[in-house]
Amino acid sequence: MKDFKKITLTWIIIILFLIIIIVLYNRMDNQYTEPGEDAPIPSELHPIVEENKVILLDRATDINIDLVITEGMRSFSRQNKLYNQGRSGTGNIVTYAKAGESYHNYGLAIDYALRNSDGKIIWDIHYDGNNNGKADWFEVAQVAKELGFEWGGDFKDFKDYPHLQMTFDLSINQLQRGLRPVIEEADQ
Template sequence: MLSALTGSTLLVIGAALLLLFLLPRLDQAFQTRTSHTKEVPMPTSLHPVVDDKKEELIQKTADKGITIVITDGFRSEEEQDRLYEQGRSKEGDVVTNVKGGGSYHNYGLAIDFALKKKNGEVIWDMKRDGNKNGKSDWMEVVDTAKSLGFDWGGDWASFKDYPHLQMDFDLSIRELKRGERPQVKALAEEK
């Protein structure tokens, strides 16, 4: 009887047996992956580590003769949606490419900064050398932020976001949307 079966028939039978064997495992793997979705509330402020590092950044740059202003920190999903509409359905320039829930600001893991001149004017001048040391104040802030563990939006391949600094704690937006959060205790021990 085996000799009467064609090669294509054997292939179909083999594929069916393989599916019968793999389906329970695939179902188990899918359930395991989706069971990690946690119902946790969205943050309402900067993460404590990000907040501490923000304060350290302000102090360290001040020690270099550079005054910075944090122009944005935690941002609610509603605020994010309003910013997303800017330059699209509302007046103004496009300032973000992500809707609410798609920004590290929404999880308290990002800040934006600007420089502050002695006269109080807030500027976004990346070439300014206000402390007269031959280096761009902006890049001195960026270098200091990186040394504190921040990632810089100016390093992104597309949609460069020069005022943006974030700490993602090795969590993607997808993971954050699923309810994963940086663990405060473990991060405090790393400091």
């Protein structure tokens, strides 16, 4: 009889522990979103991403780098067009993300390139236009990381050198389920 009570108590404790974990997890998810699963797909960059994009452009100018933002908010149709490039369309593969699978689709990512002295947009990651002995591309990436961006050049599987994102600790799966970073009143 004692063993039965011990086993029952153990199972009750385990079940309570699991319930607490589930409640905490759901609370963690809910801190990011308003209004929840019905949250619309954004139509512009998140205000914090936009603000840091402007700061990044200013800081690049301060170190004599002509930085160009080539893409920000991206529609689902544009995402699918890019995904099909190099697969069913012409050109090289530029993304492995279908519509809804990119932080661009939620206003949380930007892409960049450089402009050389002739005014031409270039994608050369070794270009040193400010002649300081360092590749401008990596200088921009470092400044972006200081501002809180994650850089695609640090990705493990697919190096996406032009890509910068701010995830606010949200996964693509969470974004697809309707979770969004909360915009604080002071940020609006």
